[in-house]
Amino acid sequence: MGSIINRDGRWRALVRRKGHAAQCRTFSTQAEAKAWVRRTEAMLDGAAPAVVQGDGVTVAELVRAYRKLRDQARPIRDDSTEHYQLRTLERLLGQYVAARLGPDDIVGFAAARRDEGAGPYTINMDVSKLGTVCRYAAASLRISLPDIVGSARPLLTHLRLIGGGGRRERRPTEDELHRVLQHLAAEYGQVYADAVAFAACTAMRRGEVCALRWSDLDETTRCATVARKHPRKGKVTQTVPLMGDGWDIAARQPKSADGRVFPVHEQTLSKYFRQACVALSIPDLHLHDLRHEGTSRLFEAGFSAAEVALVTGHRSLAHLSRYTNLRPEDVASKGKRAAE
DSSP states (O other): OOEEEEETTEEEEEEOOTTSOOEEEEESSHHHHHHHHHHHHHHHHTSOOOOSOOTTOBHHHHHHHHHHHHHTTSOOOTTSHHHHHHHHHHHHHTTSBGGGOOHHHHHHHHHHHHHTTOOHHHHHHHHHHHHHHHHHHHHHHTOOOOOHHHHHHHHHHHTTSSOOOOOOOOOOOHHHHHHHHHHHHHHTOHHHHHHHHHHHHHOOOHHHHHHOBGGGEETTTTEEEEEEEETTTEEEEEEEEOOTTHHHHHHTSOOOTTSBSSOSOHHHHHHHHHHHHHHTTOOSOOTTHHHHHHHHHHHHTTOOHHHHHHHHOOSSHHHHHHTOOOOHHHHHHHHHHHHO
16 A cells, blocks of 8 residues: 655655655645656556666666656756756766666766766756666566665765855956856847846846746836746746846847747857857856846845845745855945945
C-alpha cells in the first residue's frame, strides 16, 4: 500500500513494491497524490520485477524515458531549466552506456560544463538531475543501475567542480554597462541592447523580460503584469512597477508580430551578452548580474525592503539580501549628502 504524507502544504506520495525500485512524487493536492498511487501500484502489480543489469541502455535513452514518464502527469516545459538540463545531459553524456559510467566519466562531464562557463552550483544541479533521471527512468524501464552520482560526488567535491550557491557580488560599473549596450546595438541590433538596459532598470529575470507582452503593460499605472517563478505553484502573476527608465525603454520598442515587447529568445540574449563581454574584455560579468544591479539601485535610491521586494518578486528578506550588493563608496557619499 502506498503512503501519502502532508509536508508544508504539499502531498508526498510513496509506493514500494518488492522487486521494484521505490517511487516517490509530490503533488499540490491530496486527490492527485491518491490517484498517482493507484496508477503506480496498478502498473507495478502488472509488471515484471526489475532485471539485474541495465547493460546497453544509454544515458540518452534514460533521458527519453524520463521525459516520457514526466509527460504522464507533469510535462517538462520547453522553456524550463529542467529541459535545458536534460538537453545538456544528452549532449555530453548521451552516447555513454549508463551502467558503465564511472566517477571519471562524471568528472569529465563536470569539467566540460565548467569549461562552458557553468559554476559549481550549476554543475551540482546538473549532476543531481542525472541522478534523478537514472533513478526514475531505471524504474520505468525495469532495469537496475548502480548509484552513479553518489559514487562520483566525493571526487567532484574534492576537485571543487561542485559546490553550493555562493553569494555573488558582481555588478557592472557604469562604463562597463555603457560599453556592453553600445556593442550589442552595433553588433546584434538595438532590441538586444534595450532588453539588457530594461533588465538593469527593472531587476527582472531574462525569461520575464523576453516573455513580456504589450498586453501586459498598463500605461496609466506604468506597471507590468509579470508571470514569475514560484517554488510550489510553478508560476504566479504579479503586478510590477517599471522603475527608472524601464517604462520609457519598453514604450519606445516597435510593435512586433508576436505581441512581445522584446521579441528575442532568452538563450540568445545571454549568448550575445556573453560574447559582448568577451569582445570588450570585461571579466566575470553575467546577464543575471543585472538583477543584482537593478535590486541594488533601488536600495541606493532609498526604497524600503518591502518596496524593493514588490519590484523584484522576492518572498523573503533573506533571498532579497542575496541580490543586494551596495557599494561602500555610494553609501559614504549618501552619508555625506545627509550631513550637509
